[in-house]
Amino acid sequence: MHNRVMLLRRWLFADQLGPHFLDDPNQPVLLIESKGVFRRRAFHRQKAHLVLSALRHRAAELGDQAVHHRVETYRAGLTQLGESVDVCHPTSRRARDLVRSLPEVRMLPPRGFITSPEDFVGWADERRGTLRLEEFYRYARRRHGVLMDQGGPLGGRWNLDADNRQPPPSGAARLDVPPPPAIQEDEIDEAVRRDLDRWAGEGIRFVGRDGPRRFPATRAEAVARLEHFVAHRLPMFGPYEDAMLAADPLMAHSALSSSFNLGLLDPMAAVRAVEQAHRSGAAPLASAEGFIRQLLGWRDYVWHLYWYFDAGYRATNRLAARRSLPAWFADLDADAVGARCLADVLAGVRDRGWVHHIPRLMVLGNYGLQRGWRPSDLVDWFHRCFVDGYEWVMTANVVGMSQFADLGRITTKPYAAGGAYLNRMSDYCGGCRYDPRRRLGDEACPYTAGYWAFLAGSRERLHGNVRMNRALRQLDRLEDLPQVVAQEKERGSRAP
Known part of the structure; x- marks a missing residue:
């Protein structure tokens, strides 16, 4: 008989919602919706909606596999649970300090990023001074074997930024690219909107205007948008990534940053999908390299700098x-x-x-x-x-x-x-x-x-x-x- 390792219940913060934050698809989960978070700062109304919608959609997907507490504080949610849990390294110092103060919580290494903290610290310590994105980006390309060809950069150049600075097409009001798949709100979104209306009446302040949810709250929505971007928008992304048109706020951008930051998408899987699009001839190298530089390079870079630099x-x-x-x-x-x-x-x-x-x-x-x-x-x-x-x-x-x-x-x-x-x-x-x-x-x-x-x-x-x-x-x-x-x-x- 094989001894099955008993997995602790995994506490998922609202920015750790993808399957790559679990060790097993059937691992028990804890989701805590902390109302107190929204009392501390006046968040944009649509941001509050997106975060709560994503958390509640994840709870609905997991069903009986998850315990979902709606409470004032994270501590209150853990007290209600009454059992030990583990959690992937949080994304803020405040949350990390909270986790460290809780004896019933075991903290695991971070997930949702590509380069490990150990690798970044080793790279940064060798510099002993200024830390440049370009140097880190080349290190990460080598370390993870992305857009490489026989030990060097695919195409002979590491950075094709010079090819990606075109002004908008003359006379065009919009780029000629298809829009991403539409977001369809559901009863969970309706409930979130009612709750936020009630919270506003109770004195919790928001900024910005309410509006239809425009960004993915589920992994299925995020994957659909990523696949559409790679197939239909990526080729135009590179040349016009620095351009602006008043009537076209999206241009050819993926608009997936919120999906990566909610943990709905695995960034390395997205990097490989974009790399494959270029290698198959579906996207020019400059567009693929530009997107990968933002994800493998800049996103990981600012994450690690947040922890590498002191508070x-x-x-x-x-x-x-x-x-x-x-x-x-x-x-x-x-x-x-x-x-x-x-x-x-x-x-x-x-x-x-x-x-x-x-x-x-x-x-x-x-x-x-x-x-x-x-x-x-x-x-x-x-x-x-x-x-x-x-x-x-x-x-x-x-x-x-x-x-x-x-x-x-x-x-x-x-x-x-x-x-x-x-x-x-x-x-x-x-x-x-x-x-x-x-x-x-x-x-x-x-x-x-x-x-x-x-x-x-x-x-x-x-x-x-x-x-x-x-x-x-x-x-x-x-x-x-x-x-x-x-x-x-x-x-x-x-x-x-």
Whole structure:
């Protein structure tokens, strides 16, 4: 007779919902819905809906295999259960500290990522200084054998980013790609919406607008969207991944970040599916490489940096950005904004809880960088307002990349740009009240003026950054720079 190993009940957090978080398909499960989580922060209404819908759909799928508690706190749920459990390493320090404080809970290594913590730490410790995505990405490609050919990168180049920076097609309002499979709400979604309405009446605050669920809450929905993306949208993803069109917020992006971050999809399985699409001739290498770089590279990279850097990294602020987020931005009041790009992107956050990575970086983050908003406030805002937002996702993304608050610990230059960039990579400037060529006066583009004012205010801190030398030298050629700086100072926190 074979001795069967008795598996502990697996506690699944709401971002650990896929089958790869279980050791056995029949393993007993604990799901805890903590109402207290939503009291601590004002989350986007659609984010709250998606998380609760995903958790409840998973409970319905598992049936009697799962115990599902709806309680005020995680501790209360564990007390009601009254048995020992194990759990995969949580994705936040707060949750990890909670798990460590519970004697009845055994913590396992993390899942849902590709490179192991041990491998990342070994790689990072050897650098003894700056940690660059490109170096990690090449390490991960070798380590996991992705897009490799006889020990080198498939096609002869590691990074095809230069091929993936095309502006949107001239005159096009939308990309010519089929939309992803539609999401069909069900009775679980209806119950979630009723509960959130009741919670709002009890004083739990949300931001953003309610709306139909737009993102997968089940593994079946997520897999259907991944398969559709690989078959129909991936070829166009690469060339236009940095482009923006006002009438096409999705472009050719997969919009699967929330599905990966809820744990519905295994990232390595997605990497292999995209790799196979290229090897079979269904997708160009530049598109496959661009998507894989985001998943195998950037997503794993920011996850590991969250743990590798100490908790104080979130408060890093070496550009001395001290301004609070203005109310119009914090409350997603897009109607108060006259600048077409910022108004449209902020409305996208308000109405969908999602915009793709270039509006996040070059419209929202760029504006905050120019205005000197506190990076830690922006980390919290992105965490709360995006359906795919988590502390581990946003810390390095905002502090290190978007706001350059660590002065180059992970990136080589600030992602600051004026209106010329937005005019080249989008259709926003047509019909806008502001002129991207102007930096002074009533028609001055707030991004163009803000760019030069930011450089003027950060000159000493950016001195010595070789990638900024040319831009900093241009400051001395701007005869109207004092007026531009005064203009932007007077603008203050007003909506542009």
